[in-house]
Amino acid sequence: MPSSTPYHQPVRVGLAGVSGYAGVEILRLIIGHPGLELAALAGGSSVGATVDSLWGGLAGVSSLPVVGSMDDLGPGLDAIFLALPHGVSAPWLHAHRELLDNGLRIVDLGADFRLRDPAQYATVYGKAHVAPDLLAGAVYGLPEKHRAAIATSQLVANPGCYPTATALAAMPVVDAGLAQWVVADCVSGVSGAGRKPGIRNLYCEVQESVVGYGLGGTHRHTPEIEQTLGVPVTFAPHLVPMVRGMLATVHMGVGEGVTLDQVQALFAARYAAEPAVVLRSEPPATGDVRGTGLAHVYVTLDAQRRVCTAQCAIDNLGKGAAAQAVQNLNVMLGLPEMTGVPVLPLLP
Amino acid sequence: MPSSTPYHQPVRVGLAGVSGYAGVEILRLIIGHPGLELAALAGGSSVGATVDSLWGGLAGVSSLPVVGSMDDLGPGLDAIFLALPHGVSAPWLHAHRELLDNGLRIVDLGADFRLRDPAQYATVYGKAHVAPDLLAGAVYGLPEKHRAAIATSQLVANPGCYPTATALAAMPVVDAGLAQWVVADCVSGVSGAGRKPGIRNLYCEVQESVVGYGLGGTHRHTPEIEQTLGVPVTFAPHLVPMVRGMLATVHMGVGEGVTLDQVQALFAARYAAEPAVVLRSEPPATGDVRGTGLAHVYVTLDAQRRVCTAQCAIDNLGKGAAAQAVQNLNVMLGLPEMTGVPVLPLLP
């Protein structure tokens, strides 16, 4: 019963994966979180380094040492954020089940525990899941859909950035049964591709260029999106020349007689009490949420062509990764949900 | 009979609107065109200036004077490119009908002569067309669809950038009658918004931000796209932080049994002989066509969800404006169609 598990005041958290972009964003949020204490950092390739040697921007701010591996994170932690490449979390957690037995909370930013169906996992990721029983106990961490389950879970699979933005744009109409078909055309800043060098991520390849990828239903986020929405979704991701930011533009075919008032009312009802969702009366810019954990959502309707178009703008490293992870941990710990989640964007 | 009208060797061309981005791109192409001679430049706000005072990048290259207005372009021209704000071309041409009588060719980059139906023009642009008879004689300048008519026309309406990219991506499937619904989700570099200062075009507003606009069927390019394709189209444009480049991602619902081979064959057949269209086997990046008059086209199919997705990448100032204008003039003059149309991109 996780809810009765006592935890330290403040909560002692570990972070595995501080050398990546999502990891360092979590680090920023932990340091600014009044209820969390950063107890340990792990980063595979940086044994013994301090965090300011990995990130010049932390010089003078933090010189926490990075331990060699997750196994060295040490005892006494209340929670761990896992910001690791896909496929690493499940085997490690499988080998350290005692952590869960001892009440530790885990928020995994990777994909290992997102797909509920082990068979689908095997299809999408090309290998059997190593810990289907852990998968069965994990909760998909989209608070706007699974808040209650998150609150009593010890293992939360933080959603992908595209699935987060797409689900928040589409849910009110899809859940009302109004969507006859769904197209999610999305753009992302390139920080989502990580800090691993490759030709496609070089400045000179990205700048002044937009490119699609994973078209035709082949991207791994397609089943994750469909799992949340429960309907077929045509998902088309694109990289655009910016660092942070994601915009999902979701088009949904609707029946005759559906009105703009009707869909706006669905959005208003669905998100009125959601602390991380802001309803906008005009299309949101991704710059509006830069550095925050907020999702800006907008909906309109083309009655003539019978298509409802909804948009969701997030920071792919914020609500799309690190800030949502903190939001999830807050829910797990019973803290006020937006504690330490930035809501003020960096403007401009 | 324009085709029998004699013209000078080389063809003497005028350009109205050199102070804008499309205008200066036409200037670049005219100078590099072996069959054209730049005879006169007009720019409303720059009487007496030389072109290098408007564009520092032309220093040492050209110091052509800019005459005060289009009326001063002078006699002896064989052709004129009009790169003007919407609503300026039609009244001017209406007042100078003798130019057409004398055999002059006009390529208008604005929207005044694009919509074939004067009633629709009035609805979309909020006023009656001043010269419906000229409109009746104009040809929509998408060579891949109206080449023969362009060849015998004196007045060509150069297509909008979004309509060009969308039409080239969608035509093979739509014309084959396979598309049950069409969604065109497009992104554009901000040079399409012109050189007129405004808060939305400021560097600090555009950089690191993506935003949609004209959603819900309200953008003026929607009827232009539907006029070309002949079916309803949900068109969603977005601005992304880059100067040049446009990508149309067109999703089309198709019936059961449609195959990838089938749609690829449609594209191959349609574009095999098109000099400005390059079929790609992977999604094109807008950087691949930077500075060129080419369109890179790609198609795939999600058989499970029965959606065909096609993409077209163009330079919005190239195939989306100036280079297509030159391509059109070449067709009108009987010159080899790609004369002076750049095909080598600036890499990177």
Add this chain to the structure above:
Amino acid sequence: MPSSTPYHQPVRVGLAGVSGYAGVEILRLIIGHPGLELAALAGGSSVGATVDSLWGGLAGVSSLPVVGSMDDLGPGLDAIFLALPHGVSAPWLHAHRELLDNGLRIVDLGADFRLRDPAQYATVYGKAHVAPDLLAGAVYGLPEKHRAAIATSQLVANPGCYPTATALAAMPVVDAGLAQWVVADCVSGVSGAGRKPGIRNLYCEVQESVVGYGLGGTHRHTPEIEQTLGVPVTFAPHLVPMVRGMLATVHMGVGEGVTLDQVQALFAARYAAEPAVVLRSEPPATGDVRGTGLAHVYVTLDAQRRVCTAQCAIDNLGKGAAAQAVQNLNVMLGLPEMTGVPVLPLLP
């Protein structure tokens, strides 16, 4: 005696100029400051608007109304930040001297009170100063140089961004009397040019281009820099394609025998206790201080050519404007100096 003036707990602050980039950054910092309460906003061109109508990124976060003018900021304020165009602060304060009499603290981000010598002000800004007596009482707000005077002042002139970065890079060597000549070659993001539309600030003009301006000693920051350093400085500013960030690279001719150890020791001694200055052992990137109030400083020496090169990286809207303004107010109020000053950068 300002130091004995009582003030509310928390301190009630007003902000004039929220529609600009520096203004909205101050707004962000005030909201995040535990000791300040935002009591009133003024913005000349936006009577009756709410702040989220000016900035979409504040939707759902703040809907504070913007009063019509500074005169409407209202009574009961303890402090005011003035983020206004140059030339506006002095006449207004001249007309509202009673505010100072009543103990109000003013931090002026404009240039009106920066130059100590009214004659020099007249030369540089082309008109006589309207309130030379107020100027005589103002303090130049570079805490690293004038901390004690700031602490007892009611009117602080917040330094320009270039003068801040240049002074912090040059001070240790110049103050030690080692610099035979000084060249400050600086680059800035374009947010420093403000939110006022103009061709030079358009995205398409800035992107992929660097340009110098104000060369040959003509930039207005030159006398401000020389006032702080007390020696002639060749100052060369440049705009680079980024939003935030400033790097001053200062070259100083030194005599024979000056060593790297010697200059590094000067920097270490000078900045050891400075809370807003971080000494780096390698050249800092402006991205390292994005969104913060920190200055990253680096020094090296070319003994063969007898030139010491020092660099200072700041966020031009942070330590170069808003964060330094907050730092100054903290000093004026006797609060811990870095209260509410961000030190964690947005990475990446």
Add this chain to the structure above:
Amino acid sequence: MPSSTPYHQPVRVGLAGVSGYAGVEILRLIIGHPGLELAALAGGSSVGATVDSLWGGLAGVSSLPVVGSMDDLGPGLDAIFLALPHGVSAPWLHAHRELLDNGLRIVDLGADFRLRDPAQYATVYGKAHVAPDLLAGAVYGLPEKHRAAIATSQLVANPGCYPTATALAAMPVVDAGLAQWVVADCVSGVSGAGRKPGIRNLYCEVQESVVGYGLGGTHRHTPEIEQTLGVPVTFAPHLVPMVRGMLATVHMGVGEGVTLDQVQALFAARYAAEPAVVLRSEPPATGDVRGTGLAHVYVTLDAQRRVCTAQCAIDNLGKGAAAQAVQNLNVMLGLPEMTGVPVLPLLP
């Protein structure tokens, strides 16, 4: 006697290094050059590939095969451009001296033959030069300084981008003996760092950040610059977030009595007949020369502080690499010097 060596009409050229940014720019220029015929391409890592598989932007334009190594470039060539990593050209040419015996012209874009003094080469590059006799016969390919020698040479060392921009900005004043000290503060787009993946070249590291490197006289271009100018130069390079473009801002201490007219006259006299240099009356933007082989030069004087400041803007891949290589080959071949060298920039 190279000048009497016959060559084919058109001249058959080979290119080694087409997989890099400078290489593909040379490819673009060769294709557009009316007097050159591209006969063979070599690229170490791409045996058997076609050039459009390396560069998507060449799809539909060129599918020339890439041979495995330079040794396979084949016989019958009149000239070769070497666009290779530093240290590769000299050993290869040392092993293929017969090429020079047979009259082949070589333009080497690398650093192997730039420093005239083998001892200095050894110091700067950390190893002895493998072919000091070839080095003795090589000519430094800055046409504005060594045109006559280039014309009779078979082996030209194409200058580095920083040395080109710095030399063109400084030469008139330095050669007149007026410079008491010289500081060259330079910024470059990141295409100069090549297409090899590394963390420092990733989009997310470069975007919104400026950083200096090689300060304190440690950059390898310092001796190259000093070799050309003949005086000590403090050289400070910086990377800025753009792809192409370089700006050298050169400050030179001058004696009392030197006037602006005097230095402007020096520049006018020096560059009046230079086809690749454009004198500007205001500071040039790097965007003004995007894609061209031109250098825009500007000079001003601060009489009060006795400092002359000159600037040179080039495209680092144009006049800073590929276009200068073509200019050099034209001189070597006796062709009109600017044949095939672009002078019209891509605007915007």
